[in-house]
Amino acid sequence: MIGVDIGSHSIKAVLLAKNGNTFKVEAVAVEPTPRGAVVDHEIQDIEPVGEALRRLVRRLPSKIKASAMAVAGSSVMTKVIFMDASLSDDEMMSQIEVEAENLIPHPLDEVNLDFERLRPHANDPSRVDVLLSAARSESVQARVSAMEIAGLDTHIMDIEAYALGRAVGTIAARQPELADAKLLGVLDIGARTTTLSIIEDGEVAYSREEAFGGEQLNQLIQSAYDMSADEAERVKLRGELPATAALEVLAPFQTELLQLLRRSLQLFYTSEGHDSLDGLVLTGGSAAIEGLADMLHEELGFPVLVADVFAGMKMGPDVNKRDMERHGPALAIASGLAMRSFS
Known part of the structure; x- marks a missing residue:
């Protein structure tokens, strides 16, 4: 099955194969989400989302028609x-x-x-x-209807937090710092929402979402350097921010994200009787911001790693490596959905 993650900023698709315990990436594709068509995880306008999915599907193997998707939010x-x-x-x-x-x-x-x-x-x-x-x-049916426009059948409707946990579980197993982690956090920094999920002994035990994400950083970039929204997104993804950006835009964004994370962690610790995590994995479109993982590690005192979603996997000959490199950590949910093909 093709794992499809419909976000407010982009739609991501991943297709995996598996031989024994080894995954192979067969295809990756990313398509912009029509502006305003997806808000707070809900599809507001099915037709343009379906057309965007149709464009995305053209870059995937045509023989695959089955898909796995996920719902999230309220x-x-x-x-x-x-x-x-x-x-x-x-x-x-x-x-x-x-x-x-x-x-x-x-x-x-x-x-x-x-x-x-x-x-x-x-x-x-x-x-x-x-x-x-x-x-x-209505949330489930909107996704199914959009996929039908693209010519795909929805075989699985998962929950984003569990798809993310599935992907991060395989990532952690390949990371020496996290291989023995019993209590692992996942901070998914999306365009408009940031979600902290806690994986305890391999199961998602807690999840909390906040209305904060990469678009706040884009707005800081636009304001500081007089850029359009598209220009701000491009320089952020390509790491082409001006030399002054570390203090002018990155520091305020990171500080607010740290405060949000501390608040969510404290709520988890208080409710579940823990006092620390064994590690934290960053996913989502803004996870790879320069210096973010190091800052969080220094402030929180446990290992913090940017998700290398496809580490240890083989690569198919037709994989779009540009999309993989540009959107790497943002492909975690789609990858976790694609793994449902084998479970």
Whole structure:
């Protein structure tokens, strides 16, 4: 399946193959999202998003028509509940539907619902922990409809935090500093939102989103150097900022990001009884900003690495290496979705 990540700034696609435990990158493509068509993770205008997806699909192998996508934001709810371990999947679903009013903050006919058995309940072996996931049906259907315009079938609808956790889990396993991490943070710096997710023993245990992202940095660049929005994005991605940018634009952005991260971490520590992470991985379009990882490491005291999404993977002959290099950390969600092909 093609992993497709629809963001407010760009649409990313990754296609992987797998031989044993080794992944191979078959294709990567990135297409700008039409301005204003995606806001706060929600598709506001399906037609232009579908046309952008059609352009993106033209750069991928034509024989692949199956896709994996993800939802995120306020339309998504996840909750770990515990249920009788002896129940069948059908019986669990029936019981969840009966108790839906207490579990889901939306009418049952307005959501798409799924669940997964996780592990025996810690204090009662006759019970099992169950991950319940729900998303507004209109959010799911908008993505499916956009993909249909592009000629793709949606086989999987995941949740962004879990797709990201899947990708980062493979990244951490290849990094000596993170290989033994039990409590790993992922800071995904998108165009308009930044999300901190915590992976505990391989499972996403916590996720918090803030309305802050790379567009704030773009606005600082535009204001400081009298550039258009497109020019600001280009010089940021290519590392072509003026020599004075470190103090004039990067420092204010990094300071605000650090404050946001400290606040999110403190909320997690307080609620879950931890006092530090074993490491932090940066993903998203602004993750590779010069000096950001080093600054966060110095301030927080644990390893901070920019995601090398495709480290250790083989490369297919037709991979667009320019898109890979330019958008590297921003391809983590799409990569995690593509991995659903093998799970």
